Amino acid sequence: MPLTRRTLLAALPAAALAGCARERPLQVAVVWSGDELRRFLGVVKEYGRPVHVFSAGDNIAAVLRGPAEEVIPDVAVIPRLGLLFDPTIGPRIRPWTGDHRQQEFWRGLVTPPGSHEELGAWFKLAHKSLVWHRAGEYTPPADLTSWQPTPGSVAIGAADGWVLSDWFENVLLAFAPEVYGGLFPPGLPGNPDWWSAPQVADALELLGTIWRGAFTPEQARRALTMQFHDSIFDVFAYRTAAVVAAPDFALPVIEHYGGKGVAAHFRFPAYGSNPAPLVVGGDVAVTMRDGPAHAVEFVNWLTRPRASGEHDALTGWIADGGFLTPFTPPSHELLRGPAQELNAADNAHYDLSDRLIGGLEGGDGRGLWRVLTELFTDVAANEVDPATAAGAARDKLVAGSKEGAL
Amino acid sequence: MSRRDAFLFEAATHHDARIPLVRHGIGRLRASLYLLLAVLLSAGVILVPLCATVVFSLSAGPGAYDVLLDGRVLQSLGNSFMWLVLAVVVCAVGLGLAWLARNAGPVLGGVLRFLLVLPAAVSPLTTGAIFRLMFDTNPRRGLVNALFGTEVAFLGPVWIWVVFGLALVWQWAGVAFLVFHEALARLPTNLLRMARAFGVGRRRRLWSVVVPALAGPAALAYLFALAAAARVFDVVLMGAPGSMQAEVEGGGLFWWRHHGDLGDTRASALSVGLSALVAVMAVPALFGLRGRVTWAEPVVPPPPRKGWRIWLLCAAVSVLWVVPFLVLVLTSLRDPVAAALSGWWGGGPWTLGSYTEALADGGFTGALGTTFLRAVVVVCLVLLAAVPAAYVLAHEHLLPRRAWRPVLLVAVALAVLPPQAFAVPLERWLSPVVGTAPALAIVHAALVIPLAVLVLHNAFVRVPAPMLARGRWELFHVVREARPALVLAAVLAFVLVWNDTVVGLLLNWPSGDHLPLILLEQARHFMSAAGPLAAQSVIATAVPVLLVVVTGRWLYRGLTRGVRP
Numbered sequence: 001m002p003l004t005r006r007t008l009l010a011a012l013p014a015a016a017l018a019g020c021a022r023e024r025p026l027q028v029a030v031v032w033s034g035d036e037l038r039r040f041l042g043v044v045k046e047y048g049r050p051v052h053v054f055s056a057g058d059n060i061a062a063v064l065r066g067p068a069e070e071v072i073p074d075v076a077v078i079p080r081l082g083l084l085f086d087p088t089i090g091p092r093i094r095p096w097t098g099d100h101r102q103q104e105f106w107r108g109l110v111t112p113p114g115s116h117e118e119l120g121a122w123f124k125l126a127h128k129s130l131v132w133h134r135a136g137e138y139t140p141p142a143d144l145t146s147w148q149p150t151p152g153s154v155a156i157g158a159a160d161g162w163v164l165s166d167w168f169e170n171v172l173l174a175f176a177p178e179v180y181g182g183l184f185p186p187g188l189p190g191n192p193d194w195w196s197a198p199q200v201a202d203a204l205e206l207l208g209t210i211w212r213g214a215f216t217p218e219q220a221r222r223a224l225t226m227q228f229h230d231s232i233f234d235v236f237a238y239r240t241a242a243v244v245a246a247p248d249f250a251l252p253v254i255e256h257y258g259g260k261g262v263a264a265h266f267r268f269p270a271y272g273s274n275p276a277p278l279v280v281g282g283d284v285a286v287t288m289r290d291g292p293a294h295a296v297e298f299v300n301w302l303t304r305p306r307a308s309g310e311h312d313a314l315t316g317w318i319a320d321g322g323f324l325t326p327f328t329p330p331s332h333e334l335l336r337g338p339a340q341e342l343n344a345a346d347n348a349h350y351d352l353s354d355r356l357i358g359g360l361e362g363g364d365g366r367g368l369w370r371v372l373t374e375l376f377t378d379v380a381a382n383e384v385d386p387a388t389a390a391g392a393a394r395d396k397l398v399a400g401s402k403e404g405a406l
Numbered sequence: 407m408s409r410r411d412a413f414l415f416e417a418a419t420h421h422d423a424r425i426p427l428v429r430h431g432i433g434r435l436r437a438s439l440y441l442l443l444a445v446l447l448s449a450g451v452i453l454v455p456l457c458a459t460v461v462f463s464l465s466a467g468p469g470a471y472d473v474l475l476d477g478r479v480l481q482s483l484g485n486s487f488m489w490l491v492l493a494v495v496v497c498a499v500g501l502g503l504a505w506l507a508r509n510a511g512p513v514l515g516g517v518l519r520f521l522l523v524l525p526a527a528v529s530p531l532t533t534g535a536i537f538r539l540m541f542d543t544n545p546r547r548g549l550v551n552a553l554f555g556t557e558v559a560f561l562g563p564v565w566i567w568v569v570f571g572l573a574l575v576w577q578w579a580g581v582a583f584l585v586f587h588e589a590l591a592r593l594p595t596n597l598l599r600m601a602r603a604f605g606v607g608r609r610r611r612l613w614s615v616v617v618p619a620l621a622g623p624a625a626l627a628y629l630f631a632l633a634a635a636a637r638v639f640d641v642v643l644m645g646a647p648g649s650m651q652a653e654v655e656g657g658g659l660f661w662w663r664h665h666g667d668l669g670d671t672r673a674s675a676l677s678v679g680l681s682a683l684v685a686v687m688a689v690p691a692l693f694g695l696r697g698r699v700t701w702a703e704p705v706v707p708p709p710p711r712k713g714w715r716i717w718l719l720c721a722a723v724s725v726l727w728v729v730p731f732l733v734l735v736l737t738s739l740r741d742p743v744a745a746a747l748s749g750w751w752g753g754g755p756w757t758l759g760s761y762t763e764a765l766a767d768g769g770f771t772g773a774l775g776t777t778f779l780r781a782v783v784v785v786c787l788v789l790l791a792a793v794p795a796a797y798v799l800a801h802e803h804l805l806p807r808r809a810w811r812p813v814l815l816v817a818v819a820l821a822v823l824p825p826q827a828f829a830v831p832l833e834r835w836l837s838p839v840v841g842t843a844p845a846l847a848i849v850h851a852a853l854v855i856p857l858a859v860l861v862l863h864n865a866f867v868r869v870p871a872p873m874l875a876r877g878r879w880e881l882f883h884v885v886r887e888a889r890p891a892l893v894l895a896a897v898l899a900f901v902l903v904w905n906d907t908v909v910g911l912l913l914n915w916p917s918g919d920h921l922p923l924i925l926l927e928q929a930r931h932f933m934s935a936a937g938p939l940a941a942q943s944v945i946a947t948a949v950p951v952l953l954v955v956v957t958g959r960w961l962y963r964g965l966t967r968g969v970r971p
Contacts, residue, residue: 033927034935041768054769054919057927059911065666159647221559222543224649229746229934230544237747238546253934257743359667365652366663373649381563 025050026291026298029073031060031283035252039323040077042313047301049294058363064089064288074291075298077123079283080362081109082355084119093119094287098300102326105345110284113189120286121303125324127338128166128247128279128351129173129268132254133235138242140266144174147210147269154214155241157231158223158376161362161369165353166279167245168207168372170268173277173349175203180349190355192401201394206271208379208386220380224373229253236262247281248338252322265334267341275347281354359400371396437798444795444855447787451852452820455828455835462831463674470675473668479676481652482660483683488567489638489656490687492574493631499575500582500627501620506719507583508590514720519587520958521727522580527950529905530577530638531922532943534645536730537573538932539737539940547749547933549733566650573641576730578634582627588966589623625691632691633822636684640907640922644929657683661826662911670830677827684822692815734947738940745937760937761945770924770942777921778949780847781903787851788858788899789892795855796862797881817856825853829912836913846920849913850903858895865891865964893957894964901950921946 026049032040033055044051054073056063064076065088072092083089095117101107102122110118131140141147157163173180176199183194194200215223226234232250234241236258244250245268254263270276285302287295305327306315317323321332324339342348353362353369360367371393378389463470473479507518525533541560542548551557560569594615601611638656646654655663657680665673736750741757765771799813832849839845865888885892910920925946928939954961 033930034938037769038767055927057930062666159649161648218557218559221562222557224563225543225559225561225647227647227932229931233747233933238544257747257934361667363663364648365655365660369648370652373652376649377563 023050024292025052026075026295027073028053028075028077028298029056029060029063030077031055031057031079033057036249036322039313039317043302043317046312047298049298051298061086061089061361064092072288072290074295075285075287077283077285078120079281080354081282081284081350082357082361084110084284084286085112086357090119092288092290094289094291094296096120096286096299097296098303100300100303100305102303103343103345105348106282106326108186109350111187113187120284121299122282122326123285123303124283125326125342126247126249126281127324127342128281129170129277130248130250130265130338131243131245131268132232132250132263132265133243134239134262135264138264141269144171144206144210144269144271149210149214149243151214151216152219152240153242155226155231155234155244156211156214156223156376157226157228158220158373159225159227159230161364161373162353163228163231163246164372164376165362165368166247166351167211168204168368169279169349169352170245170277171207171210171271172200172203172352173279173347174268174271174274175199175206177274177277177347177349179203180352183352184350184355195394195397195401200397201390204375204390204393205386208375208390211376212379212383212386215380217381217383220376224377224381229257233257248324248335249322251332251334252320255321263334265338278341278346278348279351280342280345280348281351359402360397367400368397371400437801440794440798443791444859447791447848447852448820448855451832451849452823452828455831456823458831459674459827460678463671463678466671470671471679473672473675474679478652479657479660482655482657483679485654486636486656486658486680486683487687488654489574489635490632490684492571493578493628493635493687495571496575496578496631496635497582497624497627499579500584501586501624503579503583503723504586504590507587507716507723510716510720514716515587518720518723519580519584519962521724522583524580524951524954525577525727525730526581527901527905527954528577528947529907529922529925529950530634530641531644531905531907531925532734532947533573533577533730534641534643535925535929535932535939535943536734537569537576538645538647539936540730540733541569542933546747546752547936549729549749549751552749552751561647561650563650563653566646566654570641570645570654573645574631574635574638576727578631580727581630584965585623585627585630586620589620593619625693629688629691629818629822632684632688636687636822636824637908639911640926643907643926647932656680658824658826658908665826665830673830677824677829680824681827684824685819688818688822691818734940734943737936738944740937742937745940746934760941764938764941764945767924767938767942769919770921773919773921773924774945776843776919777904780843780850780920781900783847784850784854784903785896785899787847788854789896791851792855792858792862792895793885793892794881796859796866797884799859799863800866800884817860820853820856825908825912833913846909846913849909850906851899853909854899854902857898861891861895861898861964862888890960890964892964893960897953897957897961900953904946904950 028044028051030037030040030053037053037055041053044053060076060078061080061083064072064078064083065086066072078084084093090112096110096119098121100121106122106125107118110120110122112119156167169180176197179194179197179199182191182197184190211220223231228246228250231241231244232246232253235244236254251263267276268279285299287299303326306312314323314325315328318325318328319331321330321335324330324335324342326343330336330339353360353367356362356368360371362369374396375389375393378384378392379386474483503518503522507515510518538561539547540549541551543551543557543559543561545551545555545557548560550560559565597615598611601615606614637658639658639662642651642655642659651659657676661668661673661676661680665676668676733750737745738760739756739758740750740760741755742760742763744752744755745760836845836849866884869884869887905922906920907922907926910923925939925942928935928942932939
């Protein structure tokens, strides 16, 4: 092996500490924390070669964009699809050369426009168009316009920007799928001009109207301090609210804090005669260019299909819920439907906020998250007219989508 | 006039009437060798990158400074200003408490001093977590809402400033208290008595005797609070719900989020603007330090008043300052599920489950070791660089008293400067090794060295040079005599590194092995992680707190006198 600066830097402390030659662990960056991270560590432990997993949380973009190529991880499991196409990160990713093929829809998502090379392989999928409630205690609304929740009946963890952006994406995809598709057309580069389409403002107004009806100003201020898990507690532990819109990975949280068998869900309501929205997310595993060759093997191993009857930490995770994969059907009854919907991918679009980079890129206090937080505060806490607030939010989105806007 | 018991950082000129200390002349060449490491580190890590930032911000003409007029930037700078105003509140609370406790006597005074200063050893990250737990909106979990039977969104709009104000006061008022407590014990009481005898009015006495006597200490206390407020970062990341962060984040945090999309020149302009704001806010402190303050001989302490008021005050203050610690410890001792759903007053089940869960996290236990090692390495580096530098600076023929003031100003400026001001050039410069352990240790050390030189220098100049310990052994003699200051510098360095988040975030991301960064990850699901988070915070807090408790006497002596008795 040629002695590069990277290997030298890695070897010096290792040699100093161990005094003998040992394999450098594979550096794997993930975003999970808490229970999900523990689960992932359990999966990785079965790999047989040394792997060092570290959580970069919401700052994974900073890690991958960092100026020092020497300390960039060998493998990253990224929930934000947009980062794959980031001008700094994209060139640092080594295209995936795996031997198992994933589904067409999902492969298209990780293929840059005009290319045939997939950048990574999907490790985990998420269904983000679900609404959860206590079993037998709520009648799903017929469609989006007839969904007029009473104040306090809907729990929203508005402290987490991604919760608000999931709401927005579902409403936008239900209301105007053409805008959603126009922003990120399959196989083509994204087109930010669609942000100024009138449907965007209308969708924002519809969203603002629902939010406004669902909260009194005091309740809205409280919602702004509540995170995703808190909103689940409100429905399933404290039972102060009736429904919560949450992805499939809410299930283990519900069962952990509210008990097994208490939950039911329905699809996020459709708008009029439009198809029901299906917002999807997922974590894609990529290898970085400078990583060792066996980083690719690791990604293949991680994302490989499990044979039926095979049992490992991953199938255990799938069985416990909170984890959907492209291959293995979940054993939990509540998740089989969502898994099939993900495979069929009808009117499916990838989470918008996870595709955005630049001015609208998400994160606490920035980008789309901030615009939606301000919209929520305006309509629900400050009682601003939804149309006015929606107009202001749309202007911010248009301004944010322009390059170098700020 | 005597300088006994004067504060080390006190920057006024003194009339030193003692027999001049005779010091052995030290050659200029040797002197510069002694200074080399400290100067190289401070210049290389702080000054040169800072200049690079300034040059960079102007590289495309002054147009880059338009960024300061952007609405969101203005909001964040306004928030920075709010935080700096809170620094004044911190000082006011410290002064008020010191005034109320001025006759508390040595025992009660000691207890108060101890309890009030202890939070300064807690990391701002943990402080943020504690106050977020206490002020949770849900009365089932938030202590304050439970106490008052309300359901106020304390962490929501507007109220969150109150919460952070309290957090800042809790954490830093003790330091201000310490400074003012010492100052009040040395008020020129004879002068006051005389003035009263001559019929000088109360207001006039206050204005012409008390205020001048307190100006220097006030400036010092203000500088401490300012340094804390100017670097507000992690307390917001942990303490504020995501939706509220834009409402309270200062320029430093805004810069961290946006420097990528601002572009290099505008990001540099923002960090220069931010530094300028802090500098402007620090100007009053410089005026205070310029005043000729003399530390009078402490008057014979009046017999401690035995009134019930003093006891009441001490009890109230003790409870208020201990409660946040209790909240953290009690939360950590509950079952993790119970801790997520209800407050500790709801009772058990009391288990060590949260600790088991916290310690099962390999990242956390690994980071405990790495961070400890890093802190120890930094302490060694700091002492290695700062001791010779301070020793040389104590030689008056090399650096006359008059020249000490600019050195002091530079040191103070470096202590208050937000790291964002020099992070980008530094990161580029370190880019082949950024994120590696040695690089990080060197950066940490460089950031502490100015402060350490300040502390050590003030102690070294007070060490009388005995006839026998001249020459090559003089350095060892001086160090031995100034042990309290040495301990103070070492503890400061250790605590600053142990608690640091911002340098780690700016320069350490890839390795992610720094303790506060691991804690910060828990903020993703704050309430459901309450138990393990509290357990990890308790472990992370125990180390610096124990260190401060064990070295408490030395620290106090180091802060007030610097040399051993």
